[in-house]
Amino acid sequence: MDAFFQTLVDRRSALLTALWQHIEISLVSLLIAMAIAIPLAIWATHHKRFAAFMLQIAGVLQTIPSLALLGLLIPIVGIGTVPAVIALVIYALLPIFQNTYIGIDDIDPSIEEAADAFGMGQTRKLFKVELPIAAPVIISGVRQALVMIIGTATLAALIGAGGLGTFILLGIDRNDTALTLIGAISSALLAIILSWLINRLQHMRPRYLIGGLVVLLLGIGGVGVANAVRQPADNITIAGKLGSEPDILINMYKDLIEQDNKHVHVTLKPNFGKTSFLFNALNHNQIDIYPEFSGTILESLVKTPQSDKGLTANQTYQLAQKDMQQQFKLSYLKPMSYNNTFALAIREQDAKAWNVHTISDLQTVENKLKPGMTLEFIDRPDGLPGVNKTYGLNLKAQSMEPKLRYEAIHNGNINVVDAYSTDSELRQYHLTTLKDNKHFFPSYQGAPLMKTSLAKKYPGVVKSLNKLAGHISEKDMQEMNYEVNVEKKSAKTVARQYLVSHHLLKGDAK
Missing domain, CATH: 3.40.190.10 (Periplasmic binding protein-like II)
Structure with a gap:
């Protein structure tokens, strides 16, 4: 717990930035989804034959894996906030549309008839009768969408949109449980707090609710514009x-x-x-x-x-x-x-026991190998496919996140991994890299x-x-990576120490 609270104190500024990014992405996505789904659902209550079709479309969109959806959006709109918001809006449409449609469609017909008898037009009846009655069901759908958005928004960090997912990704990458917990707990608390606030909205009159949402959207946009204006020209x-x-x-x-x-x-x-x-x-x-x-x-x-x-x-x-x-x-x-070239690495004790020193030597122990490698290495032509072809091997690896594969080999769950020659884990977990005796891997400067x-x-x-x-x-x-990953020094400090000690930067190495 001491490490957790110390990390929380050290990273408080970064946490506040990530929290604001997460709130901004989540609320903008929610408001856009509401602006699309609620009017569409209201229209669908008067065109019922299209309602089932639209529900089906919204359901299909929600089944698309989030990473796949982000990957499809990147070539079209690039990376960053825009594809993240588009993806989150798509996921939020179904619960909002479905609950709005059900909430209005299930209103007792006698109430609708009474409103008509009083001479109410469609617009007045909508705001005076239908929306107030359907509000609890609609708000429930909005809450579902919000919780879904906040959880899925952690993936926005994968495409440079920031948010609390940066802490989770950084924690996994650095094998730092405190960072992962900070990101996960903050995301969960944010979902609880905003969900409670959304629940309070059902007590507001529709016109005030819509006005408040518009003000909120303008406020978020205003902060974004202000930040852009404050950005230095150079x-x-x-x-x-x-x-x-x-x-x-x-x-x-x-x-x-x-x-x-x-x-x-x-x-x-x-x-x-x-x-x-x-x-x-x-x-x-x-x-x-x-x-x-x-x-x-x-x-x-x-x-x-x-x-x-x-x-x-x-x-x-x-x-x-x-x-x-x-x-x-x-x-x-x-x-x-x-x-910083690719390499294959095994535990030092395995290298000695198997008398393996080169990649070619793996042929003698291929039946004992349990490879675990990154998805990128498994897929790249200069990765596993090329290694198998060049060295006459038939290695079939299970894909793992970069840091997790090192933990897995350390725990004995696998016994050969892909590596970069500067990885600090080679030293940390006492791994040895096998000589690329056929010079397969290209140079990586x-x-x-x-x-x-x-x-x-x-x-x-x-x-x-x-x-x-x-x-x-x-x-x-490799030493600098070790200082950051194992000794938990900040990358900023390690970078400055190197530059100062090599007379590339003036000042002291603090």
């Missing part, structure tokens, strides 16, 4: 993939840029998502810079993949740089020293990737980022 947004290493690198970028370019303000978006999300965001001008690896560019990002087998690290980088410029008008700056137009606009920023060229060894990066 603001550069730097994002990083999931994990400690990208977090360290983007903090280095920020320190170097702001030290050398006093007029430039840097906004960081750590744990922004996977490779395709960041690359899509960069091309949609939703972020300005992110760290990428040369091998990843050639294997996964260029439109006409070119073989990097047999190329030196410099040749791989040069080819990646050329393709990024020609195909996407992106500038790939100078690379760092270390090669990291460097900043940015729009060429931005590079031309801010030559000073390019100069600052190029200071990292040739720096950071494999040992340096």
Whole structure:
């Protein structure tokens, strides 16, 4: 519990930011869903033959897996808040539409007849009779939708929309139970509090309720506009993939840029998502810079993949740089020293017991292997499919989240994992990487990737980022990852310590 409360205190500012993002996304999604579903349901009560059809459509939309829906939306609207809100609105439509329709349709016909007898028109009857009577049922549907939205909104963090899901993802990635609990508990409490507030709304008159919702929507929009206005003109947004290493690198970028370019303000978006999300965001001008690896560019990002087998690290980088410029008008700056390549890892005791030192040696113990690997490695051509083909293996791995696979091998549930050569867990869990004796894995040198137009606009920023060229060894990066993941130091502190100690940044390493 001490660790939980200490983490809560240390992260209070980030928690407040994530909480506001979660509330903003959730309420905007709810209000939009209500604006669509309630009028549609009212219309459907007078066109009953369409009601069943619309209920069926809303039900089908709700069955689409949330990750699949987000994946379908990304190519159309990019990443960030917009696809998250669209997905949440789709999930919220069914309970609101269904309850509104049922609430009005189940009103006693004699009451409807009495209203007609008093000469009420359709609009007056709706607001004076139907909505007040149906309000408890409608509010119940809104509450269901709200709880669903708040829970599903945690996935918004996967596409850079922020929210409390960032704490959950970060907790899983860093193997930090306190962070995961903070995100989960905050989300649950938010659902309870907002659900109670929604329940109180049924005591309000419909016109006041609608007016209050409009004011709330305008208020949220006003805060967003105010934040945009306050954003400095020379603001550069730097994002990083999931994990400690990208977090360290983007903090280095920020320190170097702001030290050398006093007029430039840097906004960081750590744990922004996977490779395709960041690359899509960069091309949609939703972020300005992110760290990428040369091998990843050639294997996964260029439109006409070119073989990097047999190329030196410099040749791989040069080819990646050329393709990024020609195909996407992106500038790939100078690379760092270390090669964060893929590897296969097993426990040190297994390596000794099986006398296994290379990937080829796995053929002798293939019947004993229980692989657990990331979904990305299982799917990538430069991952498991290529390993099996090159080394004559037939490994069939179960997919796992990056951090969970390390826990699984440590607990003995699996005995071979994919790894990056700079992963701190290799040291933490006493794992050994097998030699890639057939040189299958390409070189993965990291460097900043940015729009060429931005590079031309801010030559000073390019100069600052190029200071990292040739720096950071494999040992340096693994040690920094260890400090963040195991010793629980902040990525910001670790990044600054490295820059100061290597005379790239002025000041002390605090």
